[in-house]
Structures are given as structure tokens and as C-alpha cells.
Amino acid sequence: MVNWWATWPAPASAGIVVTDRAVLRLEHGGPLDAEIAPASLYPTLQQAWPSIRQHAADLAAGAFADVTDPAAQAILRRSAELDATIVGIAQALPGPPRDLDVLYLPGLDIAQHALLSAGDGSAQAPSAVAARVEALRRYYAFLGRVIGPLGRPGPKQIVMVVTQPGRVQSAVPGILGIARDGVILDVPTNAAARVVDVAPTVLYALGVPISRELAGEPLRQLFGGADMNASRERYVSTYGRPFASPAAREGRPLDQEMIDRLRSLGYVK
Numbered sequence: 001m002v003n004w005w006a007t008w009p010a011p012a013s014a015g016i017v018v019t020d021r022a023v024l025r026l027e028h029g030g031p032l033d034a035e036i037a038p039a040s041l042y043p044t045l046q047q048a049w050p051s052i053r054q055h056a057a058d059l060a061a062g063a064f065a066d067v068t069d070p071a072a073q074a075i076l077r078r079s080a081e082l083d084a085t086i087v088g089i090a091q092a093l094p095g096p097p098r099d100l101d102v103l104y105l106p107g108l109d110i111a112q113h114a115l116l117s118a119g120d121g122s123a124q125a126p127s128a129v130a131a132r133v134e135a136l137r138r139y140y141a142f143l144g145r146v147i148g149p150l151g152r153p154g155p156k157q158i159v160m161v162v163t164q165p166g167r168v169q170s171a172v173p174g175i176l177g178i179a180r181d182g183v184i185l186d187v188p189t190n191a192a193a194r195v196v197d198v199a200p201t202v203l204y205a206l207g208v209p210i211s212r213e214l215a216g217e218p219l220r221q222l223f224g225g226a227d228m229n230a231s232r233e234r235y236v237s238t239y240g241r242p243f244a245s246p247a248a249r250e251g252r253p254l255d256q257e258m259i260d261r262l263r264s265l266g267y268v269k
Contacts, residue, residue: 001015001016001017001018001019001102002018002022002086002089002090002093002101002102002103002104003018003019003020003022003023003086003089003103003104003105003106004017004019004020004102004103004104005020005104006020007019007020008020008021008034008035009033009034009035009247009249010034010035010036010037010247011034011037011244011245011246011247012037012038012039012245012247012248013245014037014245015098016037016038016041016093016098017036017037018035018036018041018045018089018090018093019034019035019036020104021033021035021254021258022035022036022045022089023082023085023086023089024254024257024258024261025251025254026045026046026049026089028254028257029046030251030252031250031251031252032248032250032251033249033250033251033252033253033254034247034248034249035254037247039248041093041094044092044094045089045092048088048092051088052085052088052089052092053085053088055084055088056080056081056082056084056085056088057081059080059081059084059142059146060076060077060078060080060081060084061077063076063077063080063138063142063145064076064077064080064135064138064142067135067138069131069132069135072115072131072132072135075110075111075114075115075135076111076115076135076138076139076142078110079106079107079108079110079111079114079139080107080139080142080146082106082107082110083105083106083107083108083143083146084146086103086104086105087103087105087146087147087149087150090103090150091149091150099206100202100206103150105143105147106265107139107143108139108140108143108163110265110266111136111139112136113266114266115132115133115135115136116129116132116133116136147161151179152179153179153180153181154181155181156181157180157181158178158179158180158205159178159179159180160176160177160178160198160201160202161175161176161177161178162174162175162176162177162198163175164195174195176193176198176219178222180222185222193219194216195216196214196215196216197216197217197218197219198216199214199216200214200216200217200218201216201218201219201222203218204218204219204220204223205218205223207234208234209234209235209236210234210235210236211235211236211237211238211239212235212236212237212238213237213238213239
């Protein structure tokens, strides 16, 4: 897990977890306070950190240099640098290849909210909105380039891209894109997917038994013929009660820094 919400503090026995506070820890340095697990991964990421940050800054600066609105350019560059940093961290993880990598990229939500909402709650002029919508389209293009290396599945690999609109006033559908063995899959036009179907679909692809307590169902039509589906069809009645292993915490907590970061990104006031 890389940058997933609410993964801090990271337990030592839950695979690789680079929490939503890891960027702050890598920026500040010092002993870990459960921002990264296992702790042995921290020196590797520390060594790669200057290169990750510089590459992310270069990508963000180059992508929006010709945006004429200074405020819009600053928003786009800040979001782009954050997303490129997270992708860089994922690419810096050492081998061997894992069964599942999950990344959360918040930049698009941050950019959309900052570009399209007036700070005082008033309506923006149509011309200003049009210019900022165009700027947001530029961000989509940037995001496609940044995740490109992660979005090209090799043999026996599956890549899923899930988008779910964030801070919007009305219900808006998300998008689920899937590529397998280097081929983007065509989803049948009559296929209806729900947010709660994503997790069962991931479990189904991994061959992990699915709990009957889950609200969703796997999207079986994405995984070949009936024989293949039958071999993957495994259920258990329950995963049991949720639990979390204790996390080792030694370094200085970054609570205030995290609050300041969320405030600067528009998540808290």
C-alpha cells in the first residue's frame, strides 16, 4: 500500500505499507513513527528520496509552464508534484514483485477542488470556469503520462485504475479501467459495476476466497471463460473480526505537520 488513507500507523506484519504520512517523514527525516513498514524499507526510500523529489518537481514544472493563470499553474504544479512523488516512491520499492500493489493518487481531487471552487463560496465567471476546466484537462493528460509506466501490464499481470469523484455535490459515476497481459479489456455495455464491487474483483483476480459478508460481487465477465471463472470461484462465510497489529512507534509524531498539510490541500479548514 502506498499513500492509502488511514494506513498510519503501519503495523510491522502487514506487508509493505507506505502510509499517508510517509511523504512528510521522508521530508523531515528522523526516526520513524510508524509511517513506513517494514522499518527496514526506510533507509532504501531515504536514499532514493532526493532523486524522487527532484524528478517529481521537474515533471510538474515542465508540464504546466505555459499555463498563463499563475494561481491555476500553482495548483496544478502542487498536485502534480505530489502525485509524481507517490508514483516515484512506488517505483523505488525493492523486489521481488508482489502479488498486489495499491496506490492512492490524490492530486486530481485536490486540483479539481481548488480550481473549480471559489474560496468565498461565490460563483465564478463563466470565462474563468472555462479556463480552469481546460487546465484540469491538462492535469488528466499529465496524470496519464505519470502513471504510464505502472499501467502497462506484463505477462500474467493485471492493472486496474479506479476513479471515484471526490468532493462533488451530486452523485457522479466513477470509472474502472482494466488491462491484462498488455491488453485493455472491453467491458460489456450492459455491465453495471458498483464501488463495492471493486474489492471483490481484486480478490477474485488474486484467487483469494471472497467473504460472503462483502456487499459487492466480482466482475466475472472480465476474466475469461466459464472454466477460468469456475477455478476462481471460492468463498468463505466470513473473514472474522477486524483487527490491527500494534505498530512500533519511536520517532517524533507528525500530527501538526499532517494537519497543516491537509489544510494546505483544502481537506480541512
